[in-house]
Amino acid sequence: MHIDKKDLIEFDNGNMNTQEVIEFLSHLDHCDFCLDQMMEQEDSSTDTAPSYLMEQILTKADSGEVQLARAANKASRKMQLLHYSLQTAAGVIVALLLLFSIPNLDFTSLHQDTSSQINKTLPEHEDSRLYQFTRELGQNIGDGTSSFIKYISDFSSKLMNGGK
Structure with missing residues (x-):
């Protein structure tokens, strides 16, 4: 017997007791049809974060430690770009030096003929x-x-x- 939509909804909401969850997961482990149904429901669900978290997320994004980490990341990328630019410039200078010299x-x-040279x-x-x-x-x-x-x-x- 396959899992019905009601059981899938109860599992998503966390309304099942421990024994029901064990039976539900055991069935999903053996039945690919039900597992596919559950995956489709997970893909189609539009769960969003709770509204009270929005304010906390925005406050955390404006905090000093997040801004400092963001600035350090930008500076690190600029330093990498500077490093690669200096390497490229050094290569070009050496190539031009060799080209002109x-x-x-x-x-x-x-070049000498090694076959005729015995000594x-x-x-x-x-x-x-x-x-x-x-x-x-x-x-x-x-x-x-x-x-x-x-x-x-x-x-x-x-x-x-x-x-x-």
């Missing part, structure tokens, strides 16, 4: 090519940095002087 390097000078030690001319490469790398990084700084300086002076 390394375009003149010849990486093909380091693992670097001959004298290979050692000088490596030295030349690192010297050019350092020089180009320095040149790129100075050109980047000059570009930023020109840009900032134009901003400060109104585009002049």
